Amino acid sequence: MNNWSLVLKNLNFPYDIIKLDRGDTILFDKVSLVYIGLDGAVSISKRYLSNRLVTFCFINLNNIIFSSKNNFNYYLEAKAFSESHLMIISTEDFLQYKKKYVDIFILEIESLRIKLEQMELFASLLYHKSLKNRFLNFLLIMCKNFGIVYPFGITISINISHLDISNIIGSSRIAVTRLINQLKKKLIMIFKQKITIYNPVYLTYCLTSDKYFLSI
Amino acid sequence: MNNWSLVLKNLNFPYDIIKLDRGDTILFDKVSLVYIGLDGAVSISKRYLSNRLVTFCFINLNNIIFSSKNNFNYYLEAKAFSESHLMIISTEDFLQYKKKYVDIFILEIESLRIKLEQMELFASLLYHKSLKNRFLNFLLIMCKNFGIVYPFGITISINISHLDISNIIGSSRIAVTRLINQLKKKLIMIFKQKITIYNPVYLTYCLTSDKYFLSI
Numbered sequence: 001m002n003n004w005s006l007v008l009k010n011l012n013f014p015y016d017i018i019k020l021d022r023g024d025t026i027l028f029d030k031v032s033l034v035y036i037g038l039d040g041a042v043s044i045s046k047r048y049l050s051n052r053l054v055t056f057c058f059i060n061l062n063n064i065i066f067s068s069k070n071n072f073n074y075y076l077e078a079k080a081f082s083e084s085h086l087m088i089i090s091t092e093d094f095l096q097y098k099k100k101y102v103d104i105f106i107l108e109i110e111s112l113r114i115k116l117e118q119m120e121l122f123a124s125l126l127y128h129k130s131l132k133n134r135f136l137n138f139l140l141i142m143c144k145n146f147g148i149v150y151p152f153g154i155t156i157s158i159n160i161s162h163l164d165i166s167n168i169i170g171s172s173r174i175a176v177t178r179l180i181n182q183l184k185k186k187l188i189m190i191f192k193q194k195i196t197i198y199n200p201v202y203l204t205y206c207l208t209s210d211k212y213f214l215s216i
Numbered sequence: 217m218n219n220w221s222l223v224l225k226n227l228n229f230p231y232d233i234i235k236l237d238r239g240d241t242i243l244f245d246k247v248s249l250v251y252i253g254l255d256g257a258v259s260i261s262k263r264y265l266s267n268r269l270v271t272f273c274f275i276n277l278n279n280i281i282f283s284s285k286n287n288f289n290y291y292l293e294a295k296a297f298s299e300s301h302l303m304i305i306s307t308e309d310f311l312q313y314k315k316k317y318v319d320i321f322i323l324e325i326e327s328l329r330i331k332l333e334q335m336e337l338f339a340s341l342l343y344h345k346s347l348k349n350r351f352l353n354f355l356l357i358m359c360k361n362f363g364i365v366y367p368f369g370i371t372i373s374i375n376i377s378h379l380d381i382s383n384i385i386g387s388s389r390i391a392v393t394r395l396i397n398q399l400k401k402k403l404i405m406i407f408k409q410k411i412t413i414y415n416p417v418y419l420t421y422c423l424t425s426d427k428y429f430l431s432i
Contacts, residue, residue: 046340050424054343056336073420105321112328119335120272124262126342127270127386170343204289208266 003110004036004087007103015089020080022159028076032091035059036111040084041146041158043168046074053077055168057118058145059086082158125169128207134169135179136207139188143200153189153198219326220252220303223319231305236296238375244292248307251275252327256300257362257374259384262290269293271384273334274361275302298374341385344423350385351395352423355404359416369405369414 008015020026020042027047028035037059045055059078078086098104121144125137139156147154166176180190187203189196197203224231236242236258243263244251253275261271275294294302314320337360341353355372363370382392396404403419405412413419 046336048424052343052424054340056339102318102321105318105325109321109324109328112325112332116328116332116335119332119339120262123272123335123339123342124270126339127268129345129386170345208264208268 004107005038007101007107008087008089011097011101011103013089013097014093015087018086018088020078020084020086022080022082024080026078028078034089034091034094035078036087036089038085038087041081042084042086043079043081043164045077045079045167047077048074053167054170056122057115058141059084079164081160081164131169131171131175132179133207134171135165135176135183136203138165138169139195139197140200140203140207142195143197147197147200150196153196154200155194155196157194159193220323221254223317223323224303224305227313227317227319229305229313230309231303234302234304236294236300236302238296238298240296242294244294250305250307250310251294252303252305254301254303257297258300258302259295259297259380261293261295261383263293264290269383270386272338273331274357275300295380297376297380347385347387347391348395349423350387351381351392351399352419354381354385355411355413356416356419356423358411359413363413363416366412369412370416371410371412373410375409 005015007013017038018026020040042059043055044057044059045053047053094104098108121141125134125141128134128137142156142158142160143154146157148157162176162180163173165171166173169176180188184190187198187206189198221231223229233254234242236256258275259271260273260275261269263269310320314324337357341350341357344350344353358372358374358376359370362373364373378392378396379389381387382389385392396406400406403414403422405414
């Protein structure tokens with residue numbers, strides 16, 4: 001059982017759980033709430049007033065938490081890439097219980113650390129200016145978060161559409177499709193809409209030495 | 217007095233303070249330590265084995281904390297942009313005292329939140345692929361962190377070299393110099409190596425509507 005549910009249940013803490021199906025999108029409105037990922041794969045993005053979308057982390061692991069704030073130039077958007085569950089609690093309750101129970105502190109710190117790690121991964125993706133390198137970095141993040149290791153490579157266990165990929169790496173759907181077709185010959189395989197990376201070490205190598213990659 | 221120093225002093229917690237002068241760089245080696253920014257402006261970057269440098273936050277405000285981990289493909293690098301002080305404590309001590317004193321938990325959570333906010337700012341910078349937009353976003357981050365408001369605009373209170381800017385936005389020094397010269401006419405002014413942005417709202421507008429900016 002998930003740490004958060006376990007601790008909150010023991011403390012008699014009031015919470016809700018919402019279920020998201022693959023493809024579901026929710027907006028975090030201005031009500032102040034704390035969201036905790038229990039399972040599944042949910043991306044968290046900022047949607048700016050200009051309609052630009054910047055994905056900055058995945059709530060994949062248990063225990064990631066954040067609360068919605070009053071932001072003026074963007075709102076937060078969550079999208080589920082597989083069946084997922086989010087725990088929802090009110091910020092008010094949260095602050096009240098935190099004063100009483102040190103267990104909540106420990107979980108909160110752990111959750112913030114996980115979120116920081118996720119955000120670091122996404123920042124390293126966005127550092128690249130070229131679509132190719134962003135996409136390769138994206139594949140590595142997906143391997144790390146959702147990869148299943150097989151003898152012939154690592155398979156990303158969730159389905160993610162070309163459009164979703166293009167939103168995350170800041171490109172167009174058509175460019176992503178073209179790139180995938182190009183990579184399909186040597187670096188990746190797609191079977192039942194799931195991507196398998198033959199050799200993640202080679203991928204990392206491509207990323208760190210642009211020259212080599214260009215010769216593919 | 218800084219919250220961290222105050223609390224740690226009261227608890228008789230053993231800590232060191234190091235002073236960094238402008239331009240000083242320190243590497244975080246494999247020893248496990250906790251660093252807390254007390255004042256000044258220090259950037260934190262990842263230096264990858266390929267020598268690529270990715271800056272992911274500024275320790276500018278009080279209270280930002282992180283501990284060095286064993287990372288295989290990068291090490292952390294801190295660079296001071298003004299005279300700065302960092303508090304250093306051992307992770308072992310930290311974990312031990314954390315068990316006893318809830319004050320440390322509260323500070324740690326606050327610090328992690330500040331760090332998350334900083335990282336979000338840098339991720340939004342890197343989302344842009346074009347040098348121009350990365351630079352404009354960088355100016356906005358600097359305004360937010362180190363800006364002093366005057367009637368005629370916002371002055372960034374720290375000196376930051378073109379080379380440093382180019383490292384942060386992932387470009388070359390020459391390209392940054394060229395861009396600054398171009399912007400100097402209409403958007404910014406430089407006096408005693410400090411940048412003043414005439415109108416940050418206009419800058420934000422440029423960033424959200426690429427078309428408009430191109431006409432400058």
